[in-house]
Amino acid sequence: MTNPMQRLYILLALLLFMANGCTQEETSEAQEIVDAAIAAHGGELLDKRVVTFKLRDIQYRALRDEGAYVYSRTFTHDSTGQRIHDVLRNSGFERTADEAVVDLPQERQEAFSASVNSVIYFALLPYFLNDAAVQKKYLGKATVKGEPYDKVQVTFEATGGGEDHEDVYVYWFHRGRHTMDYLAYSFEEEDGSEGTRFREAVNPREVGGVRFQDYINYTSKEQFPLENYDRAFETGKLEKVSEINLEDVKVSGI
Numbered sequence: 001m002t003n004p005m006q007r008l009y010i011l012l013a014l015l016l017f018m019a020n021g022c023t024q025e026e027t028s029e030a031q032e033i034v035d036a037a038i039a040a041h042g043g044e045l046l047d048k049r050v051v052t053f054k055l056r057d058i059q060y061r062a063l064r065d066e067g068a069y070v071y072s073r074t075f076t077h078d079s080t081g082q083r084i085h086d087v088l089r090n091s092g093f094e095r096t097a098d099e100a101v102v103d104l105p106q107e108r109q110e111a112f113s114a115s116v117n118s119v120i121y122f123a124l125l126p127y128f129l130n131d132a133a134v135q136k137k138y139l140g141k142a143t144v145k146g147e148p149y150d151k152v153q154v155t156f157e158a159t160g161g162g163e164d165h166e167d168v169y170v171y172w173f174h175r176g177r178h179t180m181d182y183l184a185y186s187f188e189e190e191d192g193s194e195g196t197r198f199r200e201a202v203n204p205r206e207v208g209g210v211r212f213q214d215y216i217n218y219t220s221k222e223q224f225p226l227e228n229y230d231r232a233f234e235t236g237k238l239e240k241v242s243e244i245n246l247e248d249v250k251v252s253g254i
Contacts, residue, residue: 027136027137030137030152033138033152033173034129034136036178037126037171037173037178038126038129038130039178040178041125041180041211042209042211043124043126043127043210045209045210045251046127046210047066048253049063049210049251049252049253050062050063050251050253051064051249051251052248053123053212053249053250054247055245055246055247057075058073058075059075060073060123062120062124063254068089069088069089070088070089071120072088072116073085073116073119074086077097080097082097083097086112088112088113088117093112095109122244125180125183126171126180129154129171133156133157134155135155135156137154138152138153139152139153141175144172144181148174149172149175149182150172150175151170151171151172151230152171153169153227154169154171166188167186167188168186168226169226170183170226170229171183172230179211180201180213181200182199182230184196184198184199184226184227185226196219196220196229197219198229198232199218200215201214202214205249208250208251208252212249214246216240216243216244217241218233218240220239221239222237
């Protein structure tokens with residue numbers, strides 16, 4: 001016969017087991033949804049591929065080769081007229097101006113690296129959602145513009161999650177098409193405050209078997225939990241910030 005203290009330990013162990021079971025179930029469901037989305041977007045084709053596109057008069061190039069990567073952007077500097085070429089690879093970052101290597105302090109290298117990586121990351125979503133540092137959680141079902149969706153939250157482990165590992169994302173995946181049609185995310189502003197964005201995917205098209213999308217970028221002066229941005233969008237509480245249009249998209253083999 002158990003005493004009250006033993007019964008308490010048993011109850012606590014049972015509650016802990018149940019909590020872990022729910023977490024594992026949420027993670028497993030989220031993983032299945034993300035896998036289906038990556039397949040629907042043709043993400044498995046992005047290994048051993050080169051993707052090029054233009055965004056706001058800047059030329060981007062992303063080479064992926066089973067974990068190895070080389071990302072670059074090329075543009076003309078507004079004030080100097082120099083031709084700038086930034087390259088980010090597994091081994092680090094390098095900038096050249098008119099083909100001469102530019103010596104940059106570490107903080108500038110990190111800032112430019114983050115800028116290049118961010119553009120490539122968003123352009124190739126949901127491809128990166130199975131990276132090792134990604135942590136997924138199923139948040140439930142939703143309806144947006146009369147269409148059925150699954151909501152998945154994504155956070156990042158500190159190790160391998162990059163400089164912005166504290167950012168939080170929520171994705172809306174269509175339950176029938178498995179496409180990633182909306183996303184919301186939080187980020188840290190330069191002054192240390194938190195900013196948020198909600199993006200609506202528009203103009204989907206297939207290039208080389210891969211689905212690419214443009215986005216309308218929204219924000220709000222009100223504060224909402226990220227998972228509630230679909231409701232804010234539906235009720236007209238968001239204001240348009242910008243458009244993100246990928247131009248001249250090409251996909252080729254290595």
